[in-house]
Amino acid sequence: MIDLHCHLDLYPDPHWVASECISRKLYVLSVTTVPSAFEGTARLAPTNSRIRTALGLHPELAATRARELPLFERLLPRTRYVGEVGLDGSREHRATLDAQRGVFSDVLRLCARAGGKILSIHSRGASTMVLDTLSSNPRAGRAVLHWYVAAAKQVARAAEMGCWFSVGPSMFLSDRGRAAIAAMPKDRIVPESDGPFGMIGGRPAFPWEAWMVVTGLGELWEESQQVVAAQLRSNLASLSQDWP
Template sequence: MQWLDSHYHFDFIKDSNARYLFLQELVKEEITIVAQTVTPSGFSLLKQSLDKLNLKPGQTPYLSLGFHPWWIESKSQADKELAIFRKELTKSQLIGEVGLDFSVKGLEKAQENLQVYVFSEILKALTDHTEQRFILSIHAVRSASKVLDLLEEVGAPSDKILPILHRFNGTSDELTRHRDMGGYLSVHPSMLKSKKGRAYLQQMSGDHLLLESDLPDGPQDEWEAEEVEQRVKDLKEMLNQTVDKLSSIRQENMAELILKTQNRLYY
């Protein structure tokens, strides 16, 4: 079964040989990843590095153009990155990781008004490309209401802008609003472990749920070949277990629904 991990930080794998081996193992295990990036310049570098690997058709991950709120440093840095974002926008219909983080940690990284400025500019850029459809993977920590407000301001969700809330941990009312707007949710295994998370997974429509791992946890300098192989096997097991547990929680065949949703959005 060809699972799609809608939120994987492939750029955190720093070694080019490990990247190549990882992609080979993904093909063997029939896994597709959406490679989220945290800055537009990082997206550009990742794209260039993949070109150098001379990959065969079907081996290249789906690249997602992002600007994570933790990586916003200043207004001047943000404007430089946003310029790159606009330039690269014609090369990716996948957008992420983007969003807002109003937690203490998030606000230490970038003030609320600067985060809102960046996310607003990203959404405005998307609306300038009416010929493209964009799928967004959104970080919304203690900020889901504001995220939804900004999406509504640009007429999203729509057939051109499809938002996925990643590792959602907001309120039930916020999730209901997102659901009723037509948004999607990516399911991280951590959601299955809490009563609130399980309730949220029943609150959404089954055909608006996707899988995610949010791995690796941070930058990885070197992976040996055996470790790469094991990490991909572990990823496949995680995705399979998530589907099985989700099916049990919702009392329906989630494998079939998730496969249809993957195909509708990504293939």
């Protein structure tokens, strides 16, 4: 099973969730929201586990935590993964978009200088702006667009740019979400839970529940769950050779 975007450190009992991920042999990308959370979050993942910790600076916090960019730069050599980063153009955060864009551009520049990273990218209310910023920084690495609910034309543009997509179970609950998933290349989709923010049945999703997307993708693609599961495992291997 695979979860390419969750916030392990933000569960009420992160040590229990991490332990469950390890016992279930789950492939997990544990994203962070600020650089100062990276070291503590990384301690949740033993070196012989399948959990990888990403270095993040969330767009909702970018304006107030831009001072952590020097720390981000210092920590960057310690991981192949960056996230959660990106832009948020929703009503609550639109006023800080200029500051967000500056931070996101700096993050992409640092990733390019480091030889490229695998990035988990937030784009709520800013789909086009995220793609524009990525296109200006083509050497930043492989972009995995997290929860990318956008029009088919934007999904096609992202795919043409080489972007990947992480898809959560809740995306299948809306026509817009299903349409976005249907437009994504099958060989560039990976599961995500976005837990504990992603919800299932009115409560926070756990990382192992990201695998529920197998059912939704099977219905959308008109394929068996075995075929879908094999495709997702192949996708992970293509995205990164870093997991044992």
